[in-house]
Amino acid sequence: MMRFLLLFSRQGKLRLQKWFTPISEREKKKIIRDMTSMVLARQPRSCNFLHWKDLKIIYKRYASLYFCLAVDNQENELLALEVIHRYVELLDKYFGNVCELDIIFNFEKAYFILDEFLIGGEIQETSKQVVNRCIESSDMLQETMEEYMSKPAF
Amino acid sequence: MSPSIPLQEMIRAIRSARTQCEERGVIQRECAAIRAQFRQVDNGGARSHNLAKLLYVHMLGYPAHFGQMECVRMIASPRYSEKRVGYLGAMMLLDEKQDASLLITNSIKNDLAHSNQYVQSLALCTLACMGSAEMCRDLAPEIDRLLRASNSYIKKKAALCAVHIVRKVHDLGELFAPAARSLLAEKNHGVLHGAVVLITQLCERNPEALERFRKTVPDLVQIMKGLVISGYSPEHDVAGISDPFLQVRILRLLRILGRHNETASDAMNDLLAQVATNTDSTKTVGNAVLYETVLTVLDIKSESGLRVLAVNILGRFLLNNDRNIRYIAMTSLQRIVGTDHNAVQRHRGTIVDCLKDQDASVNRALELSLALVSASNIRTMMKELAQAASGIFHAAERYAPSQRWHIDTILHVLTTAGGDVRDETVPNLIQLITNTSELHCYTVHKLYRALLTDISQPSLVQVACWCIGEYGDLLLKGECQETEPSQVTEDDALDALETVLQSHMSSPATRGFALTATMKLSTRITENVDRIRSIVSIYGSCMDVELQQRAVEYNALFRKYDHMRYLTSVLYVIGSNEEAVVSISVRCSLQVCDLLDLLGGSEEPLQPSTALGLPNSTSTAGGDLLDLLGGLELTPLAPGLTHAHTHTHTHTHTHTHTHTHTHTHTHTHTHTHTLVETEREPEVKNLTKTKLQTETSSLRIK
Numbered sequence: 001m002m003r004f005l006l007l008f009s010r011q012g013k014l015r016l017q018k019w020f021t022p023i024s025e026r027e028k029k030k031i032i033r034d035m036t037s038m039v040l041a042r043q044p045r046s047c048n049f050l051h052w053k054d055l056k057i058i059y060k061r062y063a064s065l066y067f068c069l070a071v072d073n074q075e076n077e078l079l080a081l082e083v084i085h086r087y088v089e090l091l092d093k094y095f096g097n098v099c100e101l102d103i104i105f106n107f108e109k110a111y112f113i114l115d116e117f118l119i120g121g122e123i124q125e126t127s128k129q130v131v132n133r134c135i136e137s138s139d140m141l142q143e144t145m146e147e148y149m150s151k152p153a154f
Numbered sequence: 155m156s157p158s159i160p161l162q163e164m165i166r167a168i169r170s171a172r173t174q175c176e177e178r179g180v181i182q183r184e185c186a187a188i189r190a191q192f193r194q195v196d197n198g199g200a201r202s203h204n205l206a207k208l209l210y211v212h213m214l215g216y217p218a219h220f221g222q223m224e225c226v227r228m229i230a231s232p233r234y235s236e237k238r239v240g241y242l243g244a245m246m247l248l249d250e251k252q253d254a255s256l257l258i259t260n261s262i263k264n265d266l267a268h269s270n271q272y273v274q275s276l277a278l279c280t281l282a283c284m285g286s287a288e289m290c291r292d293l294a295p296e297i298d299r300l301l302r303a304s305n306s307y308i309k310k311k312a313a314l315c316a317v318h319i320v321r322k323v324h325d326l327g328e329l330f331a332p333a334a335r336s337l338l339a340e341k342n343h344g345v346l347h348g349a350v351v352l353i354t355q356l357c358e359r360n361p362e363a364l365e366r367f368r369k370t371v372p373d374l375v376q377i378m379k380g381l382v383i384s385g386y387s388p389e390h391d392v393a394g395i396s397d398p399f400l401q402v403r404i405l406r407l408l409r410i411l412g413r414h415n416e417t418a419s420d421a422m423n424d425l426l427a428q429v430a431t432n433t434d435s436t437k438t439v440g441n442a443v444l445y446e447t448v449l450t451v452l453d454i455k456s457e458s459g460l461r462v463l464a465v466n467i468l469g470r471f472l473l474n475n476d477r478n479i480r481y482i483a484m485t486s487l488q489r490i491v492g493t494d495h496n497a498v499q500r501h502r503g504t505i506v507d508c509l510k511d512q513d514a515s516v517n518r519a520l521e522l523s524l525a526l527v528s529a530s531n532i533r534t535m536m537k538e539l540a541q542a543a544s545g546i547f548h549a550a551e552r553y554a555p556s557q558r559w560h561i562d563t564i565l566h567v568l569t570t571a572g573g574d575v576r577d578e579t580v581p582n583l584i585q586l587i588t589n590t591s592e593l594h595c596y597t598v599h600k601l602y603r604a605l606l607t608d609i610s611q612p613s614l615v616q617v618a619c620w621c622i623g624e625y626g627d628l629l630l631k632g633e634c635q636e637t638e639p640s641q642v643t644e645d646d647a648l649d650a651l652e653t654v655l656q657s658h659m660s661s662p663a664t665r666g667f668a669l670t671a672t673m674k675l676s677t678r679i680t681e682n683v684d685r686i687r688s689i690v691s692i693y694g695s696c697m698d699v700e701l702q703q704r705a706v707e708y709n710a711l712f713r714k715y716d717h718m719r720y721l722t723s724v725l726y727v728i729g730s731n732e733e734a735v736v737s738i739s740v741r742c743s744l745q746v747c748d749l750l751d752l753l754g755g756s757e758e759p760l761q762p763s764t765a766l767g768l769p770n771s772t773s774t775a776g777g778d779l780l781d782l783l784g785g786l787e788l789t790p791l792a793p794g795l796t797h798a799h800t801h802t803h804t805h806t807h808t809h810t811h812t813h814t815h816t817h818t819h820t821h822t823h824t825h826t827h828t829l830v831e832t833e834r835e836p837e838v839k840n841l842t843k844t845k846l847q848t849e850t851s852s853l854r855i856k
Contacts, residue, residue, distance in 0.1 A: 009849070014213055014214075014215075015213075016213075017213065020283065022249040022250050022251065022284065022286075023249070024251070029215065045477070046477065047477045047478050047480075047481045048477075048478050049478060049481060062853040062854075063851035063852060063853045064848055064849050064851055065853060076402055076406075076442055076445060076446050076449075077478070077482060078438055078439075078441055078442035078445055078478065078479075078482060079398070079399065079402050079442040079446070081438055081442075081478070082392070082398065082399070082438065082439050082442055083399075088853055088854065089854075091853070092852075092853065092854050097852045097854065098852065098853050098854070099849060099850045099851055099852050099853060100848075100849040100850070100851075100853070101849045101850055104165065104169075104849070105162050105165055107209075107210060107213065108206050108209070108239065108242060111242055112238065112242070115242075115279045119278070119279055119282045119283070119311055119314040119315070120282035120283060120314045120315065120317055120318040122314050122317060122348075122351050123347060123399050124310050124311055124314050124344060124347070124348065125310060125343075125344040125347075126343050126344060126347055126390060126397050126399045126400055127343060127344070127389045127390055127397075129388075129389055130344065130389070134272075134307070137272065138238075138272050141234050141270070141272055142234050142235045142238065
């Protein structure tokens with residue numbers, strides 16, 4: 001299973017954090033510090049896989065954002081790279097030419113998309129189109145409910 | 155109280171803050187407003203915005219625990235927008251350790267039965283993310299119900315929720331087993347994927363479940379075949395592979411089911427061969443599937459032809475341009491080099507070639523190469539390894555799995571290819587040895603033996619001399635856990651050092667090491683001090699200025715300040731500056747001695763103490779000062795010494811070239827600063843037109 005997913009900028013600013021196991025706030029902060037320093041210290045052409053404690057860390061840089069995914073030791077690293085790529089594609093489809101700013105200003109949407117793609121540290125839907133459709137429907141539901149709710153009562 | 159601003163405006167305000175202080179100010183104001191808003195009963199649609207703002211602030215690292223109750227309230231709200239943010243907040247702020255998490259159990263239960271699937275999905279997602287064991291036990295029957303009778307959108311989420319429940323409460327696995335079985339008949343890939351993950355989880359936890367689920371092997375093979383030979387499916391295609399995520403999970407499950415079981419392994423043989431040969435390996439995604447296939451083949455009871463095919467795939471991976479693929483290949487080959495030795499041997503050439511690569515994979519390549527050395531290929535292997543010497547050092551330094559491995563590796567390469575290594579190896583190796591205190595005995599024995607066999611490799615000789623000088627007592631003690639016992643007498647050790655001193659192959663630098671080592675031994679041995687004195691005095695008239703100066707200073711120590719000789723034992727200095735720093739420290743110690751004379755210190759010679767020649771706390775008048783002076787490592791020596799001492803440690807990491815006497819002192823001092831100070835990259839603003847990717851650069855490449 002996946003243990004956590006972190007998105008951070010080249011300056012080490014956290015843009016998204018998803019934890020799939022219960023961890024205390026202090027532990028989380030420590031892990032974030034460790035991950036950012038480890039990943040940002042990597043040479044540009046090195047391999048995308050790292051070992052950290054008993055986990056495998058797979059990271060990939062997309063423009064100004066680093067995607068850092070931690071998985072159990074028996075997971076397939078190459079597939080983890082594909083998972084990261086799939087998430088970027090989903091974000092791209094949703095935001096249209098997604099950049100870091102989109103994720104900063106619409107972080108809750110980034111989480112909603114992630115929650116349609118992964119659950120409990122596993123992939124829940126392998127089709128891009130299905131995930132996109134679900135996000136759109138949820139957004140639609142939110143808007144119509146808002147409209148409905150904002151109508152004056154009775 | 156200022157009115158609260160919309161989420162995006164707040165984010166903008168925070169980002170435009172120029173200092174940490176300003177940012178904190180903005181956030182404090184906002185948090186105060188948010189708290190006030192939370193206390194109000196109802197304020198229209200702004201509630202979800204407030205919580206979202208709080209979540210943003212939380213992500214920046216500020217405390218947000220006062221939002222926990224608000225999450226609970228929002229989750230219970232009938233509005234979808236509020237539920238959405240409420241559940242998000244629950245996943246971010248609540249975990250099973252918080253008391254508030256129990257309060258949402260009821261809301262989740264209600265939402266699981268909601269008429270709207272998106273509301274159900276929120277509840278399922280949250281439960282799978284942060285559900286505690288009690289919550290899981292409470293809600294397991296609900297999940298089971300959803301597994302059986304709902305649409306595929308819910309089923310796939312319920313399956314993964316069940317996975318989480320089984321992880322938390324192992325016994326509940328029994329509850330989900332029947333539903334899991336029937337889910338394999340679904341057509342929807344999301345549901346299938348969830349089912350496979352659930353079955354994998356059940357099998358991993360429970361051997362009985364594993365037995366029962368073996369019957370599903372034919373079904374799994376069927377599904378897999380469908381994926382592999384099916385035509386293009388737009389819904390699931392990734393670079394020509396149909397649903398690689400599902401394929402990999404099925405392969406993993408097959409691995410678990412086929413392990414230690416002939417029948418199951420036979421049933422999947424053909425399929426695995428088919429996947430191995432038909433999968434397109436030009437893109438990462440294809441290689442991911444191939445990789446999983448290889449792992450499965452090597453783990454089950456596959457026939458030999460299939461195993462050879464698998465190893466050949468790994469061999470092909472080694473030639474791949476992609477570093478990641480090479481790394482994967484190396485780790486996999488390493489796992490099987492014990493069992494499939496001959497198959498791996500065939501790829502030896504490629505493996506050794508990988509040694510030239512300066513990356514983490516080199517570490518693996520090295521271990522693998524060493525594992526492949528046998529009587530027949532040792533000559534060629536050593537030649538090939540020697541050529542890759544610097545790559546090895548670099549990688550060994552960065553990625554060594556254990557210190558003993560690191561030391562062994564470096565010694566190994568030094569003995570075979572010492573001439574090819576770079577200059578900084580010696581100080582780095584000395585530093586490494588110093589830091590590995592538990593291996594001092596082992597290291598000094600090994601180095602001594604290496605010195606006896608061959609004194610032609612300068613790096614090796616220098617390190618060996620230094621070691622003998624520093625840890626001579628451990629060498630002379632004889633017993634060492636990690637190597638065979640050998641009796642080394644003081645004469646033997648001195649013979650070795652003298653050979654180095656006298657050999658025409660030794661460079662002046664090497665002689666310097668040997669002379670210092672000889673001097674250091676004078677504090678660690680008991681019988682042959684005179685012999686050392688004579689060696690040292692001979693070099694007092696040596697042609698080499700450096701050596702002469704050193705010898706003269708050492709002689710002075712013998713003559714005038716015999717009891718201060720023990721200071722040489724704390725000349726715990728390393729690196730290419732050793733010669734320089736030794737001179738400084740000796741000079742300093744001589745000055746201190748003069749100072750002590752002035753103080754009227756007693757002339758009693760100190761008793762030789764144990765092991766590392768530390769002065770005992772005998773009470774001579776100079777004793778207290780000596781105590782201060784005679785610490786190893788951490789106790790400060792005379793001020794002049796301290797600087798050189800502590801800073802040299804950091805110094806060696808960055809510099810390779812030697813310094814003259816005068817430069818050493820100041821040079822070492824300045825460089826600690828640069829090491830301590832971290833580099834700060836400028837905050838990249840939106841409008842910067844630098845070559846660096848900015849926040850507005852699209853994430854999609856090409």
